[in-house]
Amino acid sequence: MTTFTPPTDxxxxxxxxxxxxxxxxxxxxxxxGASWWLYAVLGVGLLVMSLxxxxxxxxxxxxxxxxRRVPPTWLPETVTSDNYQQLxxxxxxxxxxxxxxxxxxxxxxxxxxxxxxxxxxxxxLDFRGKRVVFALVLGTLMxxxxxxxxxxxxxVTNLGLTNxxxxxxxxxxxxxxGVFLMRQYFLGxxxxxxxxxxxxxxxxxxxxxxxxxxLTGPAxxxxxxxxxxASWNNFLWPLVVAQTEDRYTLPVALALYSVGQxxxxxxxxxxxxxxxxxxxxxxxLAVQRYFVQGIAMTGIK
Amino acid sequence: xxxxxxxxAPVAARRGATPLRRSQARTAxxxxxxxxxxxxxxxxxxxxxxxxxxxxxxxxxxxxxPLAIDLAGFSNYVxxxxxxxxxxxxxxxxxxxxxxxxxxxxxxxxxxVGLNGITRVRSFFRLxxxxxxxxxxxxxAVVWRFLLQPDTGPINQVLGxxxxxxxxxxxxxTLALPTLIVMTTWRNLGYLMVIFxxxxxxxxxxxxxxxxxxxxxxxxxxxxxxxxxxxxxxxxGAVITSIGYLQFFEEPFVMTNGGPLDAxxxxxxYVYDQFGFGNYGVATAASYVLFVAIxxxxxxxxxxxRPTE
Numbered sequence: 001m002t003t004f005t006p007p008t009d010x011x012x013x014x015x016x017x018x019x020x021x022x023x024x025x026x027x028x029x030x031x032x033g034a035s036w037w038l039y040a041v042l043g044v045g046l047l048v049m050s051l052x053x054x055x056x057x058x059x060x061x062x063x064x065x066x067x068r069r070v071p072p073t074w075l076p077e078t079v080t081s082d083n084y085q086q087l088x089x090x091x092x093x094x095x096x097x098x099x100x101x102x103x104x105x106x107x108x109x110x111x112x113x114x115x116x117x118x119x120x121x122x123x124x125l126d127f128r129g130k131r132v133v134f135a136l137v138l139g140t141l142m143x144x145x146x147x148x149x150x151x152x153x154x155x156v157t158n159l160g161l162t163n164x165x166x167x168x169x170x171x172x173x174x175x176x177x178g179v180f181l182m183r184q185y186f187l188g189x190x191x192x193x194x195x196x197x198x199x200x201x202x203x204x205x206x207x208x209x210x211x212x213x214x215l216t217g218p219a220x221x222x223x224x225x226x227x228x229x230a231s232w233n234n235f236l237w238p239l240v241v242a243q244t245e246d247r248y249t250l251p252v253a254l255a256l257y258s259v260g261q262x263x264x265x266x267x268x269x270x271x272x273x274x275x276x277x278x279x280x281x282x283x284x285l286a287v288q289r290y291f292v293q294g295i296a297m298t299g300i301k
Numbered sequence: 302x303x304x305x306x307x308x309x310a311p312v313a314a315r316r317g318a319t320p321l322r323r324s325q326a327r328t329a330x331x332x333x334x335x336x337x338x339x340x341x342x343x344x345x346x347x348x349x350x351x352x353x354x355x356x357x358x359x360x361x362x363x364x365x366x367p368l369a370i371d372l373a374g375f376s377n378y379v380x381x382x383x384x385x386x387x388x389x390x391x392x393x394x395x396x397x398x399x400x401x402x403x404x405x406x407x408x409x410x411x412x413x414v415g416l417n418g419i420t421r422v423r424s425f426f427r428l429x430x431x432x433x434x435x436x437x438x439x440x441x442a443v444v445w446r447f448l449l450q451p452d453t454g455p456i457n458q459v460l461g462x463x464x465x466x467x468x469x470x471x472x473x474x475t476l477a478l479p480t481l482i483v484m485t486t487w488r489n490l491g492y493l494m495v496i497f498x499x500x501x502x503x504x505x506x507x508x509x510x511x512x513x514x515x516x517x518x519x520x521x522x523x524x525x526x527x528x529x530x531x532x533x534x535x536x537x538g539a540v541i542t543s544i545g546y547l548q549f550f551e552e553p554f555v556m557t558n559g560g561p562l563d564a565x566x567x568x569x570x571y572v573y574d575q576f577g578f579g580n581y582g583v584a585t586a587a588s589y590v591l592f593v594a595i596x597x598x599x600x601x602x603x604x605x606x607r608p609t610e
Contacts, residue, residue, distance in 0.1 A: 035419055042415050046429045049487070053432065055455060056444045068453050071461075114339065117332040126322060127329035133337070136345070142599040143344055144548050146569045147592035150576055150585050151350035152343065154367050171343040174336045198321070204328035233437040235551050236573070251439040255555050258443045266447055273440040284435045288428060 053277070060084070060271040067266045083271035091257065091268070092245060093275055100249040103168045103238075104231040110173030111227040112220055119182025120208050124194060134183075137176045145236050153240055163243045172231060178223050185219035186212065225287060232280060250276045348592075355586035361579030377586035387587065389563055390571040393478060397567065398546045401482045405542055406535070408486060409493035414523070416494070417501045427498070431491035438488065442555035445484050446471065449556075471557050474564040481552050481565055489545070493538045500534030501527070540598050547595055 059067050060083055062076040087093035121127070122134050152171055153162075161167035189212060197207045238249045239256075248256070254272045257263070358373040381387050412430055416423055433441060448456050449470040457467025470480045504527050512522045528535070550569040553559050559566035568591050575584035 038415055038418055039421075042412070042419065042426055045412060045415075046426055049430050049433060049491070052441070052444050052448060052487075053436075055448065059447075070453050071458055072453070072455055110339075114336040118336040121329040121332040125325045125329035125332075127326040130329070133333060137340075140340075140344055140348070142544055142595055143348055144544075144592065144595055146548055146550065146572050147588045147595070148344065148347035148351055149572070150581050150588065151347040151354060153576070154350070154354075154364060154581075155342075155347065157364055158367065170339070173343075174339045176340075179336065204324050205331070208328070208332065229435060233439075235437075235439055236569075240576075251437050254437075254443060255439045255551070258439075258446070258555055259558060269443055270447065273443045276440040277436045280435050280437070281432065284432070285428070288431075 053281075056270050056273055056277070060267065060274045062267060064265065064267045067270070083267040084275075086265075086268045087271055087275065091253070091272070093250075093253070093272065095246060096248050096250045096253040097275065099165075099168075099242075099247060100232055100251075102165060103249060104228045106165075106169045107172045107231040108224050108228040110169070111175055111178045112224055114174045115178030115223060116182045116213060116216065116220065117208070118179045120186050120212060122179065123183045123186035124189075124191070124212070125204070137179050141176045141180070149236065149240060152237070156241060162241055163247050165247075167241045168238055168247070168249070169231075171237065172227075172234070175227065175230075178227065181223055181226075182216065182219055185216050189215055221287070225283070229280060229283075351585045351592070352589060354581055355589050357582055359581040359585075361581060363581070373582060377582040380583055381586050381590070386563065386566075387568075387571060390566045390568050391590075393564070393566060394547060394549060394568040396478060397482060397485075397549050398543050400479075401485055401546050402539060402542045404482065405486045405490050405493060406538055409490040409538070410497050410535075412490065412494045413497035413501055414527075416498055427495065430494055433488045434492045436488075438551040439555055441488055442484070442552050446556045449480065472561055474561050477557055477561060477565045481549075481556065484556075485546070485549070485552055489542065493542060496538055497531070497534060500531045503534075504530045540601060544595050544598050547591060547598075 058074070058076060061079050061081065062073070063078055063080050063082060066073060066077060118133075118137075122130060122137075156162055156167045156170075159167075161170070193211055193215075194207055197211045202211065233251060234249070235251045235255065238252045242248050242252055245253070250272075254269070254276055257272065258269050263269075354370075355377055356372055356374060357370045358376075359367070359370045363370050416426055416430075419426075448454050451457060451467065451469040451472065454467075456470075460467040468476055471477050508526050508530070509522055512526050517525065548569050549567040550573070553565040553567055553570055554573075557565045559570050568587065572584050572588045572591065575581075575587060
């Protein structure tokens with residue numbers, strides 16, 4: 001069977017390592033003694049990884065003049081919500097925020113429903129053409145957005161969907177990786193549950209919906225996160241299909257402002273970046289174990 | 302690993318269209334249908350249409366009548382490879398992949414080995430390193446553009462403190478591409494780190510201990526025990542990162558707009574630009590060159606990761 005071997009093999013290892021803090025998993029004495037410098041190096045690395053975010057956050061509450069001051073102030077001398085006020089009053093960021101949210105939620109729901117349906121069929125049902133369908137899904141795992149952007153635009157234009165919400169979300173309602181993830185998870189559930197339900201007289205669809213699907217909570221959570229995030233951060237397609245400001249998503253608005261006439265309003269742009277990044281970081285911190293699980297299950301972010 | 306564990310029914314029963322099999326097949330196709338319809342319309346169809354369009358003279362003026370276009374043979378591809386700008390963006394993209402991928406791999410592996418060697422607050426570190434991965438490239442690129450400002454940017458300010466006159470990172474034809482490579486590495490290394498950290502758990506402790514007893518140094522243990530065991534994971538990381546880096550787009554779009562003098566213009570940007578100019582034939586031809594490169598890498602991935610029995 002064709003699978004991404006390393007990630008699936010290590011799924012258990014990455015999520016939880018029970019030995020880790022117990023006696024058996026402790027490193028040899030010599031390495032324990034030498035590890036202070038390891039913490040130091042990793043700490044410097046952590047600083048490099050997080051400082052841009054800290055700087056973004058701190059600068060977004062500085063007045064414009066202070067953002068540009070030389071030498072820069074590390075902590076704001078004056079704290080102001082002025083930059084955020086500009087996003088609200090002048091740059092209609094609330095609209096972009098709503099657009100991004102609507103598209104991401106619809107994309108997420110579409111993937112949850114459609115990918116779990118096909119994933120179940122591929123994992124647990126016997127039908128002619130199953131191998132072909134699975135090969136098709138796997139074979140297109142890596143179709144990059146840029147490779148199909150032109151025909152997709154022609155298609156969406158002729159459907160009359162440019163600059164509409166369906167135009168923004170329709171191409172992303174299903175993803176091969178979602179099928180792959182759900183199929184893997186269904187494979188791990190015992191067939192006996194299905195046989196028992198059949199004996200009890202449940203129809204095939206009922207078995208999927210009422211018996212099996214409720215058992216896939218962790219996989220659904222992971223898929224929800226991955227697809228919501230991918231949509232929230234998606235840039236190329238919304239850039240092409242959203243043509244007026246009332247349909248911009250957050251990344252499109254931020255990118256166009258940052259290269260357009262607002263390019264020199266540092267404080268406002270940084271506040272905009274905060275609006276794009278902060279919800280994601282909040283979600284990520286709240287449910288990070290599903291991310292790690294997602295990578296472990298699929299190998300794809 | 303979980304595999305299909307259907308009890309091997311007698312051949313005759315499997316072949317025959319029992320009521321159970323028929324209802325299973327019907328349910329399966331009903332479950333598959335919505336996915337397959339959407340997938341055919343918005344992914345498989347465009348992949349094929351893109352190939353077809355790359356052999357036509359389609360322009361944006363044909364947008365509303367996509368069937369009334371003429372075949373143009375290989376002329377788009379001839380034009381493409383004759384365009385010095387395309388050669389330039391292909392070279393830029395190649396440099397980006399050939400330097401960016403090893404750099405990201407090396408740093409991610411170092412971080413993974415480092416994290417594997419500590420016991421306290423490991424998940425805290427892992428979280429911190431992973432943070433840039435989940436954030437929007439556009440937002441991150443905006444932030445980095447300000448960090449890299451030649452006069453007022455914090456990076457050059459800090460360099461100034463230790464007596465270094467910081468360069469105009471994004472304004473120099475020689476420095477702009479390396480700068481974007483470093484920024485992209487910063488964003489992606491957490492992802493590979495998590496993958497590698499998982500791979501490190503597959504290295505049997507007994508093997509490492511045996512090597513230590515035999516007098517292998519720490520480096521030798523890493524080189525001759527850890528790396529060979531992790532080979533499939535490393536390969537996976539290399540391919541998946543290459544596929545991502547081949548599509549390099551947001552960073553130059555936001556930070557340099559492809560400049561200065563096209564020094565950071567990527568193949569994906571070239572496709573986007575040609576699309577914007579209305580040259581759909583050339584745009585799809587360029588995108589197919591990129592697509593074939595990515596498909597080849599995907600193929601390598603599948604071949605390499607096939608379990609060796």
